[in-house]
Amino acid sequence: DGGITQSPKYLFRKEGQNVTLSCEQNLNHDAMYWYRQDPGQGLRLIYYSQIVNDFQKGDIAEGYSVSREKKESFPLTVTSAQKNPTAFYLCAAMAGGPPNKNIQYFGAGTRLSVL
């Protein structure tokens, strides 16, 4: 089954703890993205990466970190500096060329809650 796999589906964070959300894709897409979704606010971009070993901050990067060591993997770490981490997190990937250039495809999401 091809696509974008996010794990775990549900995650709980204790006070002061860092947690890492996994995002893996087998689409061979160049660009990957992390979004945060809160009720009534749509999706907001946290970080994105257009190539391996390079990534850029999005609109709400504070309290988050990422790495892009492999093309197929783009993990997101929610650090203890993120004071309001409870949200639904979505990972996306986008091809750099035809036929699906400029189309972002999404994983099923990870719901993070604070204990």
Add this chain to the structure above:
Amino acid sequence: AQSVTQPDIHITVSEGASLELRCNYSYGATPYLFWYVQSPGQGLQLLLKYFSGDTLVQGIKGFEAEFKRSQSSFNLRKPSVHWSDAAEYFCAVGGNAGNMLTFGGGTRLMVKP
């Protein structure tokens, strides 16, 4: 800066009725426009997209959208709604460096039997 406005937070329609979800955007050049649908607790599924050419685009599940440059709009339509269409719908605009998308706040659709 680019932005997307979906004026209707909630819409309720009867099954079999027609549907129009509104989307207005702000973008400095020719935009790439998208409609996505999200079922509860799930990721986003692409319904349709507009890049260029014919301003009326067809998508999956019987949806269509019309790009109107003069009105900066990209409204989503369906002639007859099914109960399974109940979900949240997001309009998005992109096309800038990094191919980042800006999303609207979403419209939650409820379908009455």
